[in-house]
Amino acid sequence: MTPTSIRPFPRWDDARAATLDEPGLLLYRSNLLGSDLRITNYGGGNTSAKIRQTDPLSGETVEVLWVKGSGGDVGSMKLDGFSTLYMDKLRDLKKLYRGLAHEDEMVGYLPHCTFNLNSRAASIDTPLHSSLPYAHVDHMHPDAVIAIAAMAHSEAITRQVFEGTVGWLPWLRPGYELGQRLAEYDAAHPGLRGIVLAGHGLFSWGDTAKSCYENTVDLIERAQGWLAQQREAKKVAVFGGPAVQALPEPERDATLARLLPVLRGLSNEGAPKLLHLNTSAEVMEFVNSADLAPLAALGTSCPDHFLRTKIRPLIVPEAVYTLAGAELRAALGGLLAAYRADYAAYYERCKRANSPALRDPNPVVILLPRIGMVTIAKDKATARIAGEFYVNAINVMREANAVDRYVGLPEQEAFDIEYWLLEEAKLQRMPKPKPLVGKVALITGGAGGIGQAIARRFLSEGACVVLADIDAEALQGVEAELAKAHGKDHVRGAVCNVTDEASVIAAFDRAALEFGGVDILVSNAGIASAAPIDETSLALWNKNQSILATGYFLVGREAFKVMKAQGSGGSIVMIASKNGMVASAQASAYCAAKAAEIQLSRSFALEGAPLGIRSNVVNPDAVIRGSKIWTGQWSAERAAANKVDEGDLEAFYRERSMLKRSVFPEDIAEATYFFAAEHLSAKSTGNILNVDAGNLAAFTR
Template sequence: MTRREPSRSIPNLWDDVYAAQLDEPGLLLYRSNLLGSDLRITNFGGGNTSAKAGMIDPLTRKKTDVLWVKGSGGDLGSMKLDGFASLYLDKFLALKELYRGLAYEDEMVELFNHCAFNLNPRAASIDTPLHGFVPHKHVDHMHADAVIAIAASADAERLTKEIYGGEMGFLPWQRPGFDLGLKLGAIASGNPKLSGVVLGGHGLFTWGASAKECYLMTLRIIQRAADWLDQNAQKPSFQGARIASATAATRSTAAKQLMPLIRGKISKNERKIGHFTDAPEVLEFVNSKAVDALAPLGTSCPDHFLRTKIRPLVLPFDPTSGKAEDIAAKLDDQLAAYRKDYESYYNRCKFADSPAIRDPNPVIFLIPGVGMLSFAKDKATARIASEFYINAINVMRGASGVSSYVGLQEKEAFGIEYWLLEEAKLQRMPKPKALAGRVAFITGGAGGIGSATAARLLSDGACVVLADIDEAALTERVEGFGKQFGKDSVRGLSVDVTSEASVTSGFSEAVQLFGGLDIVVSNAGIASAASVEDTTLALWQKNMDIMSTGYFLVAREAFRLMQKQATGGAIIFVASKNGLAASAGASAYCAAKASEIHLARCLALEGAPHGIRVNTVNPDAVLQGSKIWQGEWRDQRAASYKVEPGGLEEIYRQRSMLKLSVLPADIAEAIAFFASDRSAKSTGNILNVDAGNAQAFTR
C-alpha cells in the first residue's frame, strides 16, 4: 500500500517565481490550492486557510487590517478568490465583547457577516474564530489523515508531545466555534514559540509569518506525523487479515448483485446513487481481524461522519465459503437493525429543539472480501462519502497501530450531525431536481435523439449511461457532457443491442457504476428504404435485429433489474411515425417500428403490477444531429421528393400539419415527461412528436 510508505513524502510545490507576482489574497489562494491538491494534506472539502493583510478600505481609502479566510462551502484544491470571506479584523476582534458564553456561541455566527470588508458576499464559516483569534498572520487548518490518527488516539496529548517535542500545542476535542477559537487564540498568544496546535479528534492548526512559511510548516508537521506513524506502528495493520479477498471478478459480480438490491431497500423515501470501491486500503480493512471491533466505534473527524454517518453497516461475509446471495438473504434484518440503532441514537441524544430525524439508512456498507459500497443523493456525494471513509480507515489504521483508536463521543457526534447551523445550511440548499437520484440508460445514446435526451435527463438531475456501438461518438459525447454536467453523472458503455450477452453485461456494468436503474430509453436505431422486392433478407433481418429483437433484449434486462430493485421504473421506446403510418418503400423499417410499438404495450401490461411504466414516443423527420439523416437514407429521401438533400428539412416542415420542424430536443422533452413522475399515471401510451401527421393519429 504505497500511500503509507515513508519514502513517499509530501512534495513541496511552492514556486517562488510564480508567487513573486501575487498580492496577499493571491498568495493565500495559491497556498490553499496547493494544500488542497494533495489528499494526504486534507480531505476533499475539508480544512481552511487564512491570511491577515493590510488592504485599502474602499470607504475611507485608508489601510486597514483584513482577515481573509476560506468561507463556507467549496474545496481548497479548486476554490477561487471568491471562496474567501473577508472581514475587518478590528470589527471581528471586537465581537469578543458581545460574546455571552458557550451556550450562546452559535448566535455569533450571524455577526461574522456584519464584519464583511468590501461588501464581500461570501458567508464566513463557523471556523472563522479559529483563524481570527490566532495572532499569527497566516494560518492553516488541515484534516490530514496522519495527524487525525494521532488526534483520535486514546493518548493523543501524550503522543503529540512525544512526536513534536513541545513544538505543537494540544486542545482536547471541542466542537469548532467561537469558544474553541478563543481557546486556540489564547494558547497561541501565550506560547509564541508554538508552530501550531493539534485538535483532539479533529485535525491540526499551523501558522507562519508569510504564506510560504505557513505552507512549508503545514507540510513539515504533517510529514512528521506520517513518518512517525510509519516507524512506530504495529505491523501488520488491523491485527492482520482474517480472510483473503475474493478475486477481482468475484468482487465485481458481488457488487453488481448487491447494489440494486440494497438501493431498492434504502430508496423508498429518496432515491440514492451508489458507488463501489475495492481499493487496496479498503480490502485490507474489511478483511482484517479488527474490522468488527473498529467499525462500530464510528468515525472521528466531524467532516468524516457528516458524510459517512457515524457508523457503517458491516455485512458479514466470507467469499471462500459463501455467495453474494447469502448476504442478500440477510439484508432486510441487517438494515432493520441498523435503522433501529440509528433511531435509538437519535432518541438518546436529541435536544428539545433538534431537527427531525433524518434518513436512518446506512451510507457506507463494508463487505469483507469484496469492498465498500456507498449510497447518497447523487453520484458525487456517494463517491465523496466513499473517499471520506477511506480517510477514516487511514485514521483508524494510524491510531490503532500506535495506541487505541477512539471515535467521537456519541453526544458530540449528534451535536454536529443535528447542529441547528448545519440544519440551516441544509434548508438553504436548492430543492432537488425532478430526476435527482435516478439512473437512466439510453441505447443509441451517442446519436442525435439519444444525446439530446441525455442532455435533457442530465439537466433534470439524473445520472446517465450512454449505450451505443459507436465508440468514437460515445467518447466525444461523454467528454462533452462531463464538462457540461460534471464527470460524476455520465458514463458511456459500448453495447450492441442485438447481442444478448452485450445487453446483459451493459446493464450490469451500469448497475456497478451507479447502483441501479430507474429509466431506460430504448432508442438505438437505423433507417432503411427499399421496395419489398428489393429488400434482402439481410436488410429485413438487420431492421428486426436492432429494432425488434434489440428492444426486446433491452426491455427484458431492464425488467429483471427493476423487479430486483423493486422501486418501479420508466421505460420509453423511441419508435417512429412509421410504426403507425404505413409508408411505401420502407417495409422492413416500418414493420420493425410497428413491432416496437406493440411490444411496448404488451410490456406495459406486464410491468404495471411492478410499477414499471412503458410508453412510446414517435418522432418524425428529425434531421438535425441525426446520423440516420447524414447518409444514404437522406439521399434516397431527397431523390424521392426530387429535391437537393439540403432542401429536405423544408419539405418535411411543409408536409407537417403545424408547418414546424421537429428537433431532437422536442423528442427529448416527450421522453423526459415519460421518464419523470409527471407521467406517473401513464403507461401503454403513444406520444407522437411529428408536428402533426393525420395518418399517424392513434385510435
C-alpha cells in the same frame, strides 16, 4: 525525517507566487493544500489571511480577515469562496460573548462584521482564525495528524512527534469557545508552530502565505515519517491481519450487479439515491481484516468524517452474497432495518430538547468483506466524497492502531455535531434538488444525435447517464464532451451491441456497478433502410428486426429486471417512429420493426404497472439534423422514394407537416424527458407522443 517511500506533497512555485497579490496568494495556498487528499478532503479544512486593505467607506487602511466561507472547498474554490470581515469588529465580539452555553449566538454577529458587502457567508470556523494572532492560518485534516489526534495517548504522543513545537488541546466543538482557547493556549506557549486538536486535526500558521504552507506541509510530513518509523519498528499486523481474501474480479462484479440494485432500492427513503463503489487497496485491506467489526463499531473521530459518513457503517455478512431474489431482498432488508433501529436508538439516547428531527436513518457507508465499500447518497458526487472521507477514516484507524489505540469521538459529542442547529441551518439553506437528481438513465444509441440530445436534457435536470452505443470511438468522444460539461461523476459510457444478449446484460451490469442500478431506460439505438417489398432481402428484414425489435426487447427486458429488483418503479421510453403508426413506401422492414416497438412498449406497460414501471413511446419523424441514420444510404433512399433532391429532404419533410416545422433532436429529447420525469408524467403509461410537426395519417386516435 520523512522516509523516501512516502510520496511528497505539492511544492510551492515561487515563479507563480510572484505574479499574485495577497488574496491571490491565499487562494493559491488553499488550492495547493486542497489538491492532496492526504492533507484535507473535499470541503474539509479552512485557510485564512489577514490583509491590509482600503476601507470603501472611510478610505482608511484596515485589517481584513479573508477566510474560507461556509460550504466551500479549499481545493476547488475561487476568490469568491472567501468571506471577508473587519478584524477590529471581530475582536470586539469578545465583549458580547456570554460563555460556552451561548456560543452559537456568536454566529449571528458575523454578518455584522462583513467587509465590502461580501455575500459569502462566514463559516463557524471563522473565530478559530480571527482569534489567533498570525497573519496566515491553516486548519487542515491530514490523515497522519488525525491518527495522532485519535490515539488514546494523543497528548503525550503529540509532544514526542513534534518535539514540543506543536501544542495539544482536548476535543472541543469548533466555534467561538475553541477560538478563545486556541488563542489562550498559544499565548501561554510562545514559539509554537501549530496546535493539534484531539480527534480533529491541525492548526498551523506563518508570517507569509509561503511560510504558512511550508510549515503546514512540514508538520504533516513529520507526522507521516514518525508513523512510518513506528510501524516499521513495531511490526504490527495491519488491522489484525487478513481474515479473508478478495473475490476474483469477475465474481465480485457479478455479485455486485445482483446485489446493488436491491440495496439501492431498499435504501431509498422518500428520494432516490446513488451508489459509489470503492475497491481501493486501503478499503480492501480494511474490509478483509480480522479487526473489521470492532474497529468499524468505534465510529470515526474527525467531525468532517462522520458528518459525511454517519457515526458508523453497516457491515454486510458474506453469507448474504450467495442469496438471490426474495431471499436476498429479505436478508438485506433485515440488515437495513436493524441499522435503522440502531440509528434511531442513538438519536433517542443523545437528542437534546431542541434537536432537529431524526434524519434519514439508513447507512451511508456499507462494508462488504471480500468485495469492498459502497457509499450511498442523494447524488453521485456526494456518495463518492463520502467514500473518500471513509478512506481517510480507515487511514486514521490503521495508523493509530499500529502505534497506540484508536479511539472514536464520544457518542454524545458526535451527535451534538451531527444534529448541531448550525449544521441544520446549513442543510436548510441548500437549494432544492433538480427533478432527476438521484436518477440513473441508460440511453442506447447514446452517441448519436438524438441520444446525445436526450442525455444533455437529462443531465441538465440532475440525472446520471449511461451512454450505450456500438460505436466505441464516437462513444468515447461524446462521453468526454458530456463529462466536461456536466461533471465526470454524472456520465459513463458502455460499448453495447443491442442485438447481443451478453453485451446488453454487461451494459446494465456497468450501470449497477457505477451507480447502483437504472431508473430510466431510453431505447433509442436504431438503423433505417429502404427497399421495395419485392427487393427486400431476408438479410435486410432480419437486420431491422434484430436491431429495432429484438434489440428493444433485450434492453427493455434487462431494464425491467433491474427496476423490479430495485422495487421503486421506473420509466421505459422507446424511441419508435411515425413509421410505426403509418407505413411509408419502400420501407416495409423498417416500418414493421417500428410497429413492433410500439406494441412491445404496451406489453411492458401492462406487466410493469403493478411494479410502478411505466412504459411509453415517442414517435419522431424526419429528424435529419444530427441524426446518424441519415448519414448512410437512408437519406438518398428516402429522397428517391419521395422524388426530391437529397439536399431538399429537410424542406420536403417540413412542408409535408401540418405545422410546417422541422423536427430536431432537442424536440425528441423534450418529449422523452416528459415521460422520464415522475413529476410530469407519473400517471402516464402505455402512451404514444408523436413529435412529427403534425401528420394526419399518424394520429394515434
